[in-house]
Amino acid sequence: MSHVEPTAVGADQAGEGAVVPHGDGVGGSGGDVATAEAQVVVAVSTSGDERRGDYGDDAENEEEEAATVQGSKEGTEELLRKVVYSEEAAYKLYCDYGHRMGFSIRKGKQSYFTGTKRIRTKDYFCSKEGLKEGEKLTDTNFNDPHTRTNCRAMVRFRVNDQGEWKVIRLVSDHNHNLARPEERHLLRSARSLIAGRSSSVEAMLYGGYQVQPQLPAGSTSATNNVENPKQDLLLGYGATAKTLTVGTGNVQSLVSHLKSRANEDGMFYWDVQLDRGGRTTNFFWRDGRSRTDYDCFGDVVVFDSTYRLSKQNLIFAPFVGVNHHWQTTMYGCALLADESTSSFVWLFKSFLESMGNRHPQSIFTNLDQVVSKAVEEVFPNACHRIAHWHIQKNAQSRLGALNVSKPFNKMFTKCIQGCDSEIEFEETWAQMLFEFKLQDNKWLKKLYKLKQKWFSALNKCTFDGGIEYEPQCDNMSNIFNNVTDKLTSLCAIAVAVDKQTEDWREKELDEDTRCLQKPPACIIKHSDILNHAAKVYTHRIYKLFETDFLDGCGATKFKELPCQDNNTYQFEMTMQGRGSRVCTVHFNMPTMRLSCSCSKFETMGLLCPHALKALSIKNICKIPESYILKRWTKDAKKWVFNPKQYESSYQECMNDEAAYCNYVMRYAYDLVTKSQGQEALRKVLWETLESGEKELEGYLENVTQHAPSYAT
Numbered sequence: 287m288s289h290v291e292p293t294a295v296g297a298d299q300a301g302e303g304a305v306v307p308h309g310d311g312v313g314g315s316g317g318d319v320a321t322a323e324a325q326v327v328v329a330v331s332t333s334g335d336e337r338r339g340d341y342g343d344d345a346e347n348e349e350e351e352a353a354t355v356q357g358s359k360e361g362t363e364e365l366l367r368k369v370v371y372s373e374e375a376a377y378k379l380y381c382d383y384g385h386r387m388g389f390s391i392r393k394g395k396q397s398y399f400t401g402t403k404r405i406r407t408k409d410y411f412c413s414k415e416g417l418k419e420g421e422k423l424t425d426t427n428f429n430d431p432h433t434r435t436n437c438r439a440m441v442r443f444r445v446n447d448q449g450e451w452k453v454i455r456l457v458s459d460h461n462h463n464l465a466r467p468e469e470r471h472l473l474r475s476a477r478s479l480i481a482g483r484s485s486s487v488e489a490m491l492y493g494g495y496q497v498q499p500q501l502p503a504g505s506t507s508a509t510n511n512v513e514n515p516k517q518d519l520l521l522g523y524g525a526t527a528k529t530l531t532v533g534t535g536n537v538q539s540l541v542s543h544l545k546s547r548a549n550e551d552g553m554f555y556w557d558v559q560l561d562r563g564g565r566t567t568n569f570f571w572r573d574g575r576s577r578t579d580y581d582c583f584g585d586v587v588v589f590d591s592t593y594r595l596s597k598q599n600l601i602f603a604p605f606v607g608v609n610h611h612w613q614t615t616m617y618g619c620a621l622l623a624d625e626s627t628s629s630f631v632w633l634f635k636s637f638l639e640s641m642g643n644r645h646p647q648s649i650f651t652n653l654d655q656v657v658s659k660a661v662e663e664v665f666p667n668a669c670h671r672i673a674h675w676h677i678q679k680n681a682q683s684r685l686g687a688l689n690v691s692k693p694f695n696k697m698f699t700k701c702i703q704g705c706d707s708e709i710e711f712e713e714t715w716a717q718m719l720f721e722f723k724l725q726d727n728k729w730l731k732k733l734y735k736l737k738q739k740w741f742s743a744l745n746k747c748t749f750d751g752g753i754e755y756e757p758q759c760d761n762m763s764n765i766f767n768n769v770t771d772k773l774t775s776l777c778a779i780a781v782a783v784d785k786q787t788e789d790w791r792e793k794e795l796d797e798d799t800r801c802l803q804k805p806p807a808c809i810i811k812h813s814d815i816l817n818h819a820a821k822v823y824t825h826r827i828y829k830l831f832e833t834d835f836l837d838g839c840g841a842t843k844f845k846e847l848p849c850q851d852n853n854t855y856q857f858e859m860t861m862q863g864r865g866s867r868v869c870t871v872h873f874n875m876p877t878m879r880l881s882c883s884c885s886k887f888e889t890m891g892l893l894c895p896h897a898l899k900a901l902s903i904k905n906i907c908k909i910p911e912s913y914i915l916k917r918w919t920k921d922a923k924k925w926v927f928n929p930k931q932y933e934s935s936y937q938e939c940m941n942d943e944a945a946y947c948n949y950v951m952r953y954a955y956d957l958v959t960k961s962q963g964q965e966a967l968r969k970v971l972w973e974t975l976e977s978g979e980k981e982l983e984g985y986l987e988n989v990t991q992h993a994p995s996y997a998t
């Protein structure tokens with residue numbers, strides 16, 4: 287037998303705590319706090335790695351042929367029998383077992399063959415292993431998903447000389463409650479199992495449920511087509527989970543809240559998906575102001591389905607975007623019972639209908655193939671992007687110790703958002719894989735296959751509103767954690783979302799007021815083009831423009847090249863201190879047409895430093911009108927609903943009664959919203975409506991008097 291060098295590498299967290307369980311745990315003590323505390327042999331401050339000695343750290347003392355099992359053997363047959371051939375496969379095997387039983391997984395320590403980096407033994411633990419320093423176990427927090435209870439459940443794999451991974455030790459009993467079958471799709475480590483099959487359906491099958499296919503009942507806003515039996519199962523399960531885990535009173539309180547909001551707000555929209563039995567599965571809602579904001583800024587949407595409501599076993603999924611101040615704005619929210627394709631398709635269709643079927647140009651989501659499939663079906667013409675912050679989050683659990691390596695993080699970040707061309711990306715990616723020996727990392731291989739959806743240089747022609755720029759990226763990454771972490775009632779969650787939305791809108795109002803009071807201070811007071819930018823752009827956007835102007839005019843070298851067209855100028859621009867990257871600008875003087883190879887205007891809607899340098903060279907002192915994107919200006923929300931701005935809209939409005947009603951209602955709603963804040967504005971609107979009513983009544987009376995009479 288080969289000599290083994292045990293080497294602790296710490297607890298690499300692949301999954302967080304289990305969902306809130308109900309009922310007795312399988313083979314466990316039912317979650318008794320006193321029992322758990324009695325198991326603590328060492329002080330609470332002792333680290334998890336030190337306590338792992340109780341499982342037997344000396345791998346050589348384990349028998350090679352037979353695995354030792356401590357506790358119940360229920361459901362362990364496949365785990366004990368199966369042979370795998372990689373660390374990832376071993377992790378997945380234990381995840382499968384944990385998912386069937388109802389607990390989440392945490393990666394543990396490993397040992398190596400002497401003088402090598404080849405793994406000899408590898409441990410995996412229940413995610414509630416160990417104790418957090420300073421945290422006291424109580425009846426209240428014992429079954430909280432994030433509480434460690436010193437659970438001893440674990441598995442140890444041994445690798446033989448042929449590279450076979452076999453279980454040699456299993457502790458199957460838990461000291462806490464396990465997740466019920468209908469809750470297991472929300473286990474954190476179970477999410478990695480969703481790759482072509484539904485973990486929620488598997489959970490029900492493992493749990494002994496007889497799942498019958500169900501078609502959803504007709505929804506108020508969308509129809510649902512069941513593509514295959516797998517989705518049938520998901521639909522049937524979705525209703526069951528909702529009914530079992532939330533309760534009628536909780537759902538009714540949310541419905542009552544949404545009804546109340548609809549009575550207060552004439553443009554409020556909400557929708558519920560029902561199954562054939564009339565049970566609620568999914569909710570979506572948005573208020574009237576969200577519709578107005580989407581009409582102004584709905585070119586980019588961020589959809590995040592990673593928030594978990596552990597106490598309700600639901601998924602909280604907001605739709606957000608960015609306004610003209612580069613602030614977060616709310617478009618709508620959803621509560622989902624499961625993560626099936628059919629649920630996301632229903633939700634996206636409901637969202638679209640609530641927004642007048644106007645599609646976004648770009649939609650950013652988390653890294654989830656089920657969401658991707660739904661996006662492709664409902665938003666076929668939108669550019670689907672995977673948000674960088676979700677990739678970074680996934681990397682924390684997928685790349686282990688590399689996450690603390692500064693050289694690796696620098697190279698990985700450059701691959702994600704620092705390369706200016708596909709050639710540079712391919713070279714950097716290959717170098718990263720070689721230097722850190724990641725050629726066989728399956729997660730990175732999958733990520734590379736999806737590069738079209740996250741590598742910025744491959745999406746230069748699509749507007750993204752600067753979602754991926756700092757600090758906007760940080761603002762988007764955890765905006766609703768406070769809602770999902772603390773609240774228990776569905777109604778309380780909806781109220782908290784309303785409160786968060788109102789906070790955002792107050793900040794927008796503050797910025798609107800600041801923009802009206804005075805223009806931003808120009809760093810170069812007598813610059814005509816900066817003064818023009820200060821006049822049209824909001825303060826936040828002006829500062830972005832000013833930075834690019836200074837970079838272009840103060841830190842850019844240029845070379846003018848001959849051009850066949852006498853009206854067009856061609857420049858090669860090189861930014862000082864930015865390496866040898868060259869950008870090419872074409873500028874047509876008569877038409878004021880500009881183009882730059884960096885494509886910043888196409889993606890952000892602001893002229894880049896290179897284009898601004900070209901304008902400066904040719905003594906152009908104003909921003910060409912065609913390069914002032916209204917969504918970034920102080921007037922972004924003015925005249926949005928007046929169809930006279932656009933001839934086609936006006937003709938549609940005059941010829942179609944439904945279109946006319948739609949435009950007029952939105953126009954009126956926008957005016958009412960703008961006048962709410964001040965008594966003087968409300969008075970002006972009342973007087974305007976009264977004046978309009980008198981004019982209409984006078985016209986109708988005149989028409990009636992002169993109408994032909996058919997009386998005999």
